[in-house]
Amino acid sequence: MSSAAITPDPSPNDPLLRVRSLVKRFPVRRDVLGRPTSHLEAVAGVDLDVHTGETVALVGESGCGKSTLARLLLRLIEPTAGTVEFDGLDVLHASGRELRTFRQQAQIIFQDPFGSLDPRFRVLDIVSEGMTHLNLSRSDRRARVAEILELVELSSGVLDRYPHEFSGGQRQRISIARAIAVGPRLVVADEPVSALDVSVQSTILNLLSDLQDRLKLTYVFISHDMSVVRHMANRVAVMYLGRIVEMAPARDLFDNPQHPYTQALLSSVPSLHRDRESRRIRLVGDVPTAIDPPRACLFASRCFRRIDRCTESVPPLEHLPTIERDHTVACFNPAPVTELTDVS
Amino acid sequence: MHDAALVVESLQVEIQQRRSAALAVDNVSFTVGNGEVVCLVGESGCGKTLTALSIMRLLPEAAQLAGGRVLLGQDDLTQLREDEMRRRRGADVSMIFQEPMTALDPSFAIGYQLTETYLAHESGSKAAARARAAEMLDLVGIAGAEQRLGDYPHQFSGGMRQRIMIAMALMLEPNVLIADEPTTALDVTIQAQILELILGLRDKLGMSVLLITHDLGVVNEVADRVVVMYAGEVVESARASDFFANPRHPYAQGLLRSMPGLTPPGQRLPVIRGRVPDLFAPRTGCRFAPRCDQCQPDCQAARPPLERVDDQHELRCYHPRPFAE
Numbered sequence: 001m002s003s004a005a006i007t008p009d010p011s012p013n014d015p016l017l018r019v020r021s022l023v024k025r026f027p028v029r030r031d032v033l034g035r036p037t038s039h040l041e042a043v044a045g046v047d048l049d050v051h052t053g054e055t056v057a058l059v060g061e062s063g064c065g066k067s068t069l070a071r072l073l074l075r076l077i078e079p080t081a082g083t084v085e086f087d088g089l090d091v092l093h094a095s096g097r098e099l100r101t102f103r104q105q106a107q108i109i110f111q112d113p114f115g116s117l118d119p120r121f122r123v124l125d126i127v128s129e130g131m132t133h134l135n136l137s138r139s140d141r142r143a144r145v146a147e148i149l150e151l152v153e154l155s156s157g158v159l160d161r162y163p164h165e166f167s168g169g170q171r172q173r174i175s176i177a178r179a180i181a182v183g184p185r186l187v188v189a190d191e192p193v194s195a196l197d198v199s200v201q202s203t204i205l206n207l208l209s210d211l212q213d214r215l216k217l218t219y220v221f222i223s224h225d226m227s228v229v230r231h232m233a234n235r236v237a238v239m240y241l242g243r244i245v246e247m248a249p250a251r252d253l254f255d256n257p258q259h260p261y262t263q264a265l266l267s268s269v270p271s272l273h274r275d276r277e278s279r280r281i282r283l284v285g286d287v288p289t290a291i292d293p294p295r296a297c298l299f300a301s302r303c304f305r306r307i308d309r310c311t312e313s314v315p316p317l318e319h320l321p322t323i324e325r326d327h328t329v330a331c332f333n334p335a336p337v338t339e340l341t342d343v344s
Numbered sequence: 345m346h347d348a349a350l351v352v353e354s355l356q357v358e359i360q361q362r363r364s365a366a367l368a369v370d371n372v373s374f375t376v377g378n379g380e381v382v383c384l385v386g387e388s389g390c391g392k393t394l395t396a397l398s399i400m401r402l403l404p405e406a407a408q409l410a411g412g413r414v415l416l417g418q419d420d421l422t423q424l425r426e427d428e429m430r431r432r433r434g435a436d437v438s439m440i441f442q443e444p445m446t447a448l449d450p451s452f453a454i455g456y457q458l459t460e461t462y463l464a465h466e467s468g469s470k471a472a473a474r475a476r477a478a479e480m481l482d483l484v485g486i487a488g489a490e491q492r493l494g495d496y497p498h499q500f501s502g503g504m505r506q507r508i509m510i511a512m513a514l515m516l517e518p519n520v521l522i523a524d525e526p527t528t529a530l531d532v533t534i535q536a537q538i539l540e541l542i543l544g545l546r547d548k549l550g551m552s553v554l555l556i557t558h559d560l561g562v563v564n565e566v567a568d569r570v571v572v573m574y575a576g577e578v579v580e581s582a583r584a585s586d587f588f589a590n591p592r593h594p595y596a597q598g599l600l601r602s603m604p605g606l607t608p609p610g611q612r613l614p615v616i617r618g619r620v621p622d623l624f625a626p627r628t629g630c631r632f633a634p635r636c637d638q639c640q641p642d643c644q645a646a647r648p649p650l651e652r653v654d655d656q657h658e659l660r661c662y663h664p665r666p667f668a669e
Contacts, residue, residue, distance in 0.1 A: 061531035062502070167619065168388075197387040198558060202602035202613035209612070224531065227561075231604035231613070250609065268536040270561030272588070272605055282540070283533045287501075 014088070015049035016218050017073065017186060022046045022082035024068055028291055041290045042068040043079070044242035047317070052185070055212070055219040057233035057250070059226065061265075063287055065242040066222050070188045073220060074106050075099075086186070104130065107179040111191035113171035117163040123149070123174055124159040130182035145181070151214070152177045152207060169200035176207065180215060188220045193228060205232060226269045230254055235326075238262045241290045241298040244317055248327035258323060258334040260305045297332065305333045348415070349552035350376040350399070350437070350520045355412035357394045357403065359623070366623045368407065369394050370576040373650075376520065381546060381553045383563040383584070386573035387599075389620055392556045395573075396522050399554075400439050401429050416520065434461045438513035440506075442525040447509055448497040454508055455493030462515045480511040484541055503534035510541065517549055524556045539566055560603060564588055569656075572596045575621055575631040578650055582657040592653065592664040594636045600667075630662070638663050 024043040027036030042065045050056045058066040071077045073084060075091050084091040086102055094102055110116040117126055127145045128136075136144060146156035152173040163171055172192060179187055189208065193201040205228065211217060223229050229236060233250040238259065246259040257263045264281040283302045290298070297303070300310040309332045317330040357369035369391040376382045384392045397403050399414050401421060414421040416436055421429065441447045449457060458480065459473035466473070474493060481489035484507040497505060506526060513521060523542065527535035543566060546553055557563060563570055567584040572593065580593040591597050598616040600606065607613050618635040621627065629644040630636070636643065640663055650660045 061533065198560070198599055199387060199602050199616040202604070203615045205604065206612050206615065209610075225604075226532070227603065227605040231607065231609050233609075264533060268532040270532075270535070270539075270559060270565045272561055272564050272600070272603060280536065282536065287531070287533075 016052045016087055017048070017050040017220075018083075018085040019046060019048040019073065020083045022048075022069070022072055022084065023080045024065075024072055024077070025080045038292055041242050041293050043072060044290070044293065045082070046242075046244055048237060048244070048247075050186070050218060050220060052218055053212075053216060054234040055221050055232055057221045057223060057229040057236045058239060059223060059229050059236060059265075060239035061224060061287055063241070063290065064239040065290070066239050067190055069239070070108070070190050070220060070222055074108055074188055075102075076108070100133075104182040105184050106186040106188070107182065107184040109172075109175050109179050109187060109189045109192045111194050113168050113175055113195060114163075116175055117171055119163050122160050122162055123154075123177075126163070126174060127177045127181050129178065145177075148177050148181050151180065151211065167200075168196050169204060172196065172204050173207065176204075176211070180211060180217075183215075184217070186218045186220070188222070190222045191224070192221075194223070194225065201228075208232070226254075226266060227271070238265065241287070241293065243298065243314075243330065245299065245331070246327075246329045247317065248324065252324050252327050256323065256327075256336055258320065258327070258329040258336065259299075259331050260303050260334070261299045263337055264302075264304075297330075305331075305335065307333050309333075347378050348375045349378045349380070349417075350554065351413075351415040352395070352399065353413040353415065355395060355398060355414065356410040357391070357398050357407050358410040359394075359407045361406070361624060364624050367410065368576050368623060369398065371412070372573070372576075372578055373412075374571045374578065374581055376552045376554050377568075378519075378552055379546060379550050380568045381543070381555060381566055382569045382571060383567035384554060384556045384571050384573065385558065385560065385563055385599075387558055387620065389575075389623070390573040391576040392573050393524055396439065396524050396554065396556055399522060400433060400437065402439075431465065434513075434518065435465050435516040436518055437520040437522065438516070438518040439522040439524065440509050440513050440526050442528055448505060450497050453494050453496055454500075458493070458508070458512050458515060461512065465516055476515060477511070480514055481508070483514070483545070484508070484511045485537070486511075503530055503537065506530060506534075506538055507541065510538070510545075514545065514549070514551075518551065520552045520554065521545075522554045522556070525558070526555070527562070528557070528559070535562075542566070560600060561605070572599075576623070577631065577660065578658070579632065579660045580658065581650075586657055591667050592657070592659050593632075593661050594638050594664070595632045597667050598635075630660075638665060 022043055023045055025039040025041050028040050029038035031037050046069060058069060060066050072079050086106060089098060089102060091102055124145050127148055128141050142159060149156055154173050193204050196204060212219060221232055230250060236248060236250050236253045237244045238246045240261050246262045257266055264283045267281045288301055295314055296312060297310040297315050300306050315330045315332045317328045319328050353373050355369055355372045356367055358365050359368045372395055386392045394407060398409050409422060455474060455477055458477035462473045462476055477493060478489040486492060486504060486507060527538050542553060545551055570582055570584050570587045571578055572580040574595050580596050591600055601614040602616060604613060616635055621631055629646060630648050633639045633643040642662055648660050648662045650658050653659045
């Protein structure tokens with residue numbers, strides 16, 4: 001960390017990434033003058049801290065805003081409001097060298113190993129794309145890329161080959177190699193194993209864990225697969241329609257979920273453990289859209305614990321006296337699963 | 345002993361690539377009993393979808409049936425003339441596809457798409473067909489069914505479109521429903537609704553279901569029997585309860601072990617080494633041998649047959665070991 005652009009000497013307890021009141025609205029309808037009259041609120045006021053070396057998972061169903069949030073964290077898209085700080089740097093106002101340094105230190109891995117690699121480039125070019133500023137000689141560049149490929153368990157024999165020659169799992173290794181090639185501290189992995197077969201998925205998850213240990217990486221891990229999240233994450237944030245509705249250490253979240261949505265989500269996951277008679281919380285209806293959302297709990301329309309207050313104001317993400325200290329939940333009427341009766 | 349709704353016998357599907365040909369489905373046999381849910385499990389390229397498509401006789405051009413029989417009741421579907429087969433599709437055996445977004449035609453109202461098949465098969469009036477369509481939409485849980493018949497696919501969410509696909513497949517109350525990864529593109533809370541719907545319809549209509557999936561969690565929750573495929577062949581077939589209590593094929597065991605739910609968080613996941621073999625590469629011996637930890641010389645010499653290990657359990661392995669998680 002040589003750059004003077006980054007605030008020096010952050011206290012060790014400061015998070016690597018600090019997100020406050022982050023909002024992203026997309027205009028979906030406009031009046032005759034082109035002014036937006038209707039918005040989709042993809043991310044609706046998110047606060048999130050990610051500490052060095054940990055894996056924070058963002059989970060939720062399609063449309064919950066987890067991928068939009070990921071892109072906001074990396075400033076791949078600009079937010080409507082809010083702040084993102086990375087190691088003390090105000091990411092949203094950074095420019096020039098500061099921004100370039102940030103872009104090296106914060107990388108992303110995408111879901112689709114077929115769509116995210118340019119088919120016209122060789123593996124060598126793909127992995128070394130971020131190294132241009134190092135002005136390496138051709139042979140040094142090959143040697144450096146070969147080293148990185150070794151980290152992702154690919155042989156240097158693949159340097160001159162093209163993406164179409166590889167299977168899905170190998171392509172995902174190439175994507176990972178590209179992400180770690182520039183020496184990042186933070187890696188955002190957006191559904192990195194969702195497109196892969198089960199037997200390939202486990203090899204990639206192992207690789208991500210190994211790399212985290214060896215390179216001291218911090219992960220923001222986005223997934224809809226709760227068993228993958230349980231395996232990988234230290235902390236989990238559950239999102240519903242643009243808001244974090246519950247956040248807790250992984251174990252706490254899986255063992256003692258408080259938000260009705262988290263409970264329903266966990267009980268919907270097909271599992272190898274559960275026997276068929278076990279109780280399942282069945283949600284009715286589909287996820288509503290986040291277009292011009294009301295000032296209320298957005299889960300209320302599907303919720304089995306709804307009370308009047310839920311449709312009148314937005315429940316804040318708060319710590320409850322009955323649960324662990326770093327477990328927060330946004331619900332006016334939470335209850336542990338054991339106290340739920342007659343949910344169907 | 346219940347009667348079989350669908351019997352697949354020594355099915356072979358050949359695919360052509362340039363000048364070579366290979367069996368992508370090689371001697372696959374299984375039975376779906378009346379009212380049973382049978383899950384066909386395997387990873388991409390194992391031949392599970394081709395198996396389903398050959399039952400429906402909807403194979404893509406590059407693939408063709410090379411042998412075997414598909415018995416639906418008394419008839420061998422592979423021997424029917426195309427016009428006879430057309431009468432059976434939808435009426436006796438119906439299929440739902442993975443992508444509800446692409447399987448519905450965006451330019452027609454769903455009422456039209458639902459009634460089209462019905463009118464082609466039944467002599468009833470258009471009004472009767474629409475009434476039936478509304479009834480089926482209601483059955484799959486689409487609110488205000490009658491009003492929504494005039495709506496187009498884009499006006500429905502993904503989960504609703506998948507339910508419309510199911511309604512369409514059920515318009516003629518087929519005996520057998522084939523569902524190819526019907527919930528893979530859907531969110532888990534919606535997936536749970538759809539699976540419950542399929543099971544409920546099985547109970548209500550006495551339908552038999554062949555469910556194709558890669559998700560062993562889904563299999564554990566819905567299957568009566570499990571058929572595991574690897575590289576074009578069946579490697580294990582068993583009652584679901586037996587299978588999950590005691591999977592015997594090293595591939596099936598490896599798949600189960602590699603699922604994140606079985607390993608404590610933070611520990612390394614067990615993996616199946618190597619890769620799925622190339623279909624066009626010459627093969628002798630057990631197809632899983634190159635990746636198998638229990639491989640012995642005889643595994644490479646000759647292909648193990650699919651043999652009965654007990655009453656309802658079939659296995660293709662010379663050296664099975666008990667399952668340890």
